[in-house]
Amino acid sequence: MxxxxxxxxxxxxxxxxxxxxxxxxxxxxxxxxxxxxxxxxxxxxxxxxxxxxxxxxxxxxxxxxxxxxxxxxxxxxxxxxxxxxxxxxxxxxxxxxxxxxxxxxxxxxxxxxxxxxxxxxxxxxxxxxxxxHNQKTDWQKMLKFGRKKRDRVDHILVQELHEEEAQWVNYDEDELFVKMQLADSIFDALLKDTANVLTLIYDKRAKKDAPS
Structure with a gap:
């Protein structure tokens, strides 16, 4: 064949x-x-x-x-x-x-x-x-995955692992989620503070305008 x-x-x-x-x-x-x-x-x-x-x-x-x-x-x-x-x-x-x-x-x-x-x-x-000329470097990278005899499939798989490794440790989405939660919390706190201040102003004016 x-x-x-x-x-x-x-x-x-x-x-x-x-x-x-x-x-x-x-x-x-x-x-x-x-x-x-x-x-x-x-x-x-x-x-x-x-x-x-x-x-x-x-x-x-x-x-x-x-x-x-x-x-x-x-x-x-x-x-x-x-x-x-x-x-x-x-x-x-x-x-x-x-x-x-x-x-x-x-x-x-x-x-x-x-x-x-x-x-x-x-x-x-x-x-x-x-x-x-980079093949030796690629094979050297494979050493940390073990020392058994490799074939071409192992070689290709390890190359793909190294290329995708950055995505495995990518926490950008988690970071964005935390930032959005923090931003929402700050925004809610500001709204509450603003509402409290406006309420106090309204109460003071109401007392001032109230007949003695």
Missing amino acids: VVPHSAAEVEKMVHAATQEIWESCGLGKEGTVTLTRLPKPKPSQEYLGEEANSQDQEALSIRSYRKGVYDLTWEMLQEIYAEDPNADQPQWVKPRRIKASLFHRVKSPGNVTKIQEFITAEVLKLYGLTKD
Whole structure:
């Protein structure tokens, strides 16, 4: 059973998948800034190859592999063209801390060639088909999770854990809740004080105007 697991073959798949998604979702056109609400596109028969309808075990394996690359490409494009969670927030709300978006790492998000190059590099890195100078650092980070032998799945999971760690210790919502409670308490106290002062003034005037 042979699947196209080489850097050159995966690169072709990523380029083809990116091109298909780019065209089907209208990316690069003016006004298209997010993929959040768009349905997930399906790979074409041309992308899946001549074995697309074959039930042979090897053909099924190749098709599954191609779909996996397509899905990974779609997920990365979604992150590149994700909505900014702070875009419509009121000025008094503290901006949310989010993990670094792929958008900020792509120099030309409107250029399909640049997008293809960027996603290809990311996919090859995740599939272990390229030597990354940061790989040693990533593996060193994994040591605090234990010293058993790791595989590529462990590597990817730990990378995601490190990226999402900031969100686990994010207490911005709790902080905002406490601030709002405090603000409400202060506002209630001010209203009560104001009401008491006005009541005293009214009582004094009433006594002053009352006939002796």
